Amino acid sequence: MSLYLHPSVTPDTIRDAKRAGVTGVKSYPAGVTTNSDSGVVDYAAFYPVFSAMQEEDMILNLHGEVPGVDVHTAEQSFLPVLVGLNERFPRLRIVLEHCTSAAAVETVRSLGPSVVATITAHHLSVVVDDWNGKDGGGGDPFCFCKPVAKTPADRDALLRAAASGNPKFFLGTDSAPHPAQAKRGDKPAAGVFTQPYATQLVLDAFEMACETGVLKGEDITREVLEGFLSKFGRAFYRAPDTRDERIVLERGDEKIVDVVRRDGSDVEVVPFRRGRNTWTLTWA
Template identity: 70%
Template sequence: MPLEKFQGVELPASADFHVHLRDGAMMELVTGTIRQGGVNTVMPNLVPPVTTVQHALDYWDKLHKIEPNVTFLMSLYLHPSITPETIIEAKRAGITGVKSYPAGVTTNSSVGVVDYASFYPVFEEMERQDLILNLHGELPSVDISTAEQDFLPTLFSLHHRFPRLRIILEHCTSAAAIEAVKSCGSTVAATITAHHLYLIKDDWAGKDERAGDPFCFCKPVAKTPEDRLALLRTAASGNLKFFLGTDSAPHPVQKKREEPPAAGVFTQPYATQLVLDAFEQGCVEGVLKEESVTREVLEGFLGGFGRAFYRVEDERKEKITIGKRDERIMQVLKDAEGATEVVPFRRGQRTWSVAWK
């Protein structure tokens, strides 16, 4: 078995620096699965957008009541109502960063950014206050496969204008995005999802006469086999600029079966396990060398590099133990009444197991 050397190995708890926990019934359903994935630190997103400090604090309170054993790193949504004064207030309240979505590029981004120049005073204050700018790196495009690449000049421009501003390019999906982040200075990093370590365009768009799987459809969309390999190799490279942000996005089953399906892949209950599965699969394919997948690589990508970039500590100092025990990913997650149902990524397939120490 590839990666057998990790059977029973103890690791620091994982951290997920981009996850959607929703509100209402969906929040109640999925928030309790965070620790199932070996994770005790997350940066949550929300609809409607969190545009005030008080809204962020209220949301933190709701999440904390559901799962008090998780650290929630709160952020604001970049919106015309955000001012330099908002940034100062956010820093005082312990908010970590501001998330930017270009208008219309993905689910629930209708109030996103149209013109970055109008936010330059906000970015200047973020530099002074040392808050992180989290970028959904896409531009509206006729071809959704090029939306991320079309955004990269914007990344370079913001980094050049605000060299001390810590920037994260969220959920990289292409070799071009990986190289862009590498070419920037130390204040620019990126997250990589678990599902993009598996998926290519054929999975969501279909091939020949076979329809794609709507549960594999997300934005940014999965791209070419070469892009997938670039992501996998980067995640396993030990490069401290890249760390886990699952972008786990639960949608009710019916929303995923509509045409077009809601954009989002649900991975939260298996965040750590799916990364281990991907690394193991990479070794089987000969894409990764087993000796290069070290304990240090796992610790870094699964949480260490992200915590260092965010400058946060795991105050609980918790550990997880990983192993292969013939566990399978659940077919569906649903509440007691069956009113809310979510289908996890790679449903029914075997996966690694995670136990808390």
């Protein structure tokens, strides 16, 4: 459970939330993405809240963008805010969520152990042309999310971070099941639906990166996969270890469905990479 950072959240709210078992607080910059209209305008206004979070050992989950700037640079423009928060609250555990740029990877890597980043399954494969089209000619709206996917060099930096074995980087799906009709049109909802294929999509991205020479096959070990997909995130969140639970991944004839629809409902959700072959996942 997380709270939504909003002026109604006070230090007393944080202390009450900690006692109730709430893990952390999610911060959205105002207006940058879906359902963020009530988000943060001034981070300094929340310094007392962040101080209480540091004392209570709660996690600050950051959507790292600056409102009102070009979407291609919104994340990079936010990085000084991240650095400043870490300097002011060095013991506050911070997650830069769904990072998308080489600059974000380098910034997180340069900061202390209290700052980490998540990387989504879809950002390991998509680039700006996928959602914006070549030369801005229109791309796939089901690849559009915030922060937006960026250049091939940025994607490759994410791949290397995800396969590095560095515990500062782990999977965060940021899976968003927007109805298909909300994804189409002039102003598509920001979000990519990767469930229930997120784990397989990570492997697909690693495979493609090995084929193109961005990664080496021998670098994608079981330890790397377990760390990125599970162990690093569990360790940072101090979640219980569940070593008796395992998944088995096999290359077979699994195909991502074209649409997800609940029985009796006309709402349709389109999964990322619909119609493509992927790995088969089973629980052992």
